[in-house]
Amino acid sequence: MAGVKSKQFFYRNTVKWNGERKGTLSSLEKPDMEIATPPEFKGHRGVWTPEDLLVASVNSCIMTTFLYYVRKEHLDFTGYESNAEGVLEKVDNAFMISHISVKPIVTIRDREDTDRTKRIIEMSGRNCLISESVKSKVEVIAEIKIG
Amino acid sequence: MAGVKSKQFFYRNTVKWNGERKGTLSSLEKPDMEIATPPEFKGHRGVWTPEDLLVASVNSCIMTTFLYYVRKEHLDFTGYESNAEGVLEKVDNAFMISHISVKPIVTIRDREDTDRTKRIIEMSGRNCLISESVKSKVEVIAEIKIG
Numbered sequence: 001m002a003g004v005k006s007k008q009f010f011y012r013n014t015v016k017w018n019g020e021r022k023g024t025l026s027s028l029e030k031p032d033m034e035i036a037t038p039p040e041f042k043g044h045r046g047v048w049t050p051e052d053l054l055v056a057s058v059n060s061c062i063m064t065t066f067l068y069y070v071r072k073e074h075l076d077f078t079g080y081e082s083n084a085e086g087v088l089e090k091v092d093n094a095f096m097i098s099h100i101s102v103k104p105i106v107t108i109r110d111r112e113d114t115d116r117t118k119r120i121i122e123m124s125g126r127n128c129l130i131s132e133s134v135k136s137k138v139e140v141i142a143e144i145k146i147g
Numbered sequence: 148m149a150g151v152k153s154k155q156f157f158y159r160n161t162v163k164w165n166g167e168r169k170g171t172l173s174s175l176e177k178p179d180m181e182i183a184t185p186p187e188f189k190g191h192r193g194v195w196t197p198e199d200l201l202v203a204s205v206n207s208c209i210m211t212t213f214l215y216y217v218r219k220e221h222l223d224f225t226g227y228e229s230n231a232e233g234v235l236e237k238v239d240n241a242f243m244i245s246h247i248s249v250k251p252i253v254t255i256r257d258r259e260d261t262d263r264t265k266r267i268i269e270m271s272g273r274n275c276l277i278s279e280s281v282k283s284k285v286e287v288i289a290e291i292k293i294g
Contacts, residue, residue, distance in 0.1 A: 006237035009187055011198045011244075015210050017227035023210055025203050029193040033180065035203070037211040040156055046176040050208035050277050051158045053200045056172050056182070060162050061197035064184040067168050080164035088276065090153035096279040097158075129235065130197050132243040134281050 022047065051097065055086035058100050058138055061130035062121075066104070069120045077117070078147060079107035086136065097136045107145045114144050169194065198244065202233035205247050205285055208277035209268075213251070216267045224264070225294065226254035233283065244283045254292045261291050 013027040021037035022044060037043025038051060048056075059082055070077055082104035086097045102125065108117050125131060125140030160174040168184035169191055184190025185198060195203075206229055217224055229251035233244045249272065255264050272278060272287030 006242075009185075009198070009235040011185075011196070011202045011233040011235065013199060013203050013206060013231055015203070015207050015229050015231075017210060017214070021211060021214050023207065023227075025207060027195070027199055027203075030195050030199070031181075033195075033203075034178075035207045035211075037214065038156075038158075041211075041215070043211070048174070048177050048180075049158070050204045050211060050275075051156070052160060052174055052177070053204035053207065054277055054280060055158045056160050056162070056174075056180075057197045057200035057204060059160060060170065060172060060182045060200065063162050063164060063170055064168060064182075064188075064190070064197060067164070067184065068188070080170075082162050084160055084162075086158040088156040088158065094274070094279050095153075095276040097276070127241070128197075129242040129244070130201055132241050133201060133283055136280055 020044070051086065051088055054097055054134070054136075055084050055100055057130045058128070058134065058136070059084035059102055061128040062102055062104065062124050062140060065124040065128040066106075066121060069124055073116070073120060075113060075117060075120060076109045077106055078109060079105075079145075081105050097134070099137045099139070100134070101139045101141065103141050103143065105143045105145060107147050109146070111146050117144050118142055167191065198233065198235055201244055201281070201283075202231050202247055204277050205275070205281065205283070206231035206249055208275040209249055209251065209271050209287065212271040212275040213253075213268060216271055220263070220267060222260060222264060222267060223256045224253055225256060226252075226292075228252050244281070246284045246286070247281070248286045248288065250288050250290065252290045252292060254294050256293070258293050264291050265289055
């Protein structure tokens with residue numbers, strides 16, 4: 001219907017500088033996090049960085065999208081673990097996260113579900129709303145285990 | 148020089164499902180975080196979500212970029228706090244974070260630095276490498292305080 005807008009959802013947070021190249025990230029009801037410039041840009045070790053958060057956003061969104069589909073499709077799975085790697089480099093003379101590779105390892109009970117699981121992971125990578133929101137090329141390479 | 152690639156930097160993390168619609172996010176040397184589907188999509192309250200992480204990534208990147216410029220330009224500032232809000236909605240029939248508004252409040256000592264501070268914040272919003280990496284429209288509205 002013309003003129004009808006989809007529902008909107010809002011995500012709010014605050015960062016507050018607390019010295020050097022560090023700050024505190026907060027959001028209502030959620031635990032505070034320390035964030036910082038990464039060590040390779042004169043920041044700090046062992047602290048989550050903006051670059052990490054972008055890669056984590058994609059990695060975790062593919063998992064939550066997978067959890068949505070497995071419930072919808074009644075897939076019997078027992079484990080999901082996913083390693084992601086984002087590459088920061090210059091593209092057209094500006095630094096950006098150009099590429100994010102996501103490697104989920106999914107454990108299912110029944111070997112016969114292998115192809116269906118692969119298809120669900122593929123859908124999760126394609127339809128994840130964070131993949132839709134980033135310019136980075138997102139690549140999903142799944143591994144299926146039985147157990 | 149043709150064929151010369153810029154330096155690359157890598158950001159790696161792992162998500163592991165731990166029941167319901169939740170998981171643990173980890174990265175070498177950094178504190179573990181719980182992440183989950185947000186409550187509006189049948190997830191959990193009080194836990195960081197993929198949507199939050201994307202908005203936090205932009206918000207914190209603008210701060211770390213600001214911290215880079217203030218050192219370079221010797222700006223005497225005493226405080227930085229920034230509220231960000233991301234809007235999730237359907238665009239071309241797919242959900243995405245369409246828009247992120249970032250509102251930094253910067254406190255400076257010298258009123259004469261007001262215009263320079265505004266210019267530095269504007270540069271930080273424009274040149275932040277996460278702004279470069281997202282499709283979301285990023286808008287930065289700064290407020291300068293003296294103190």
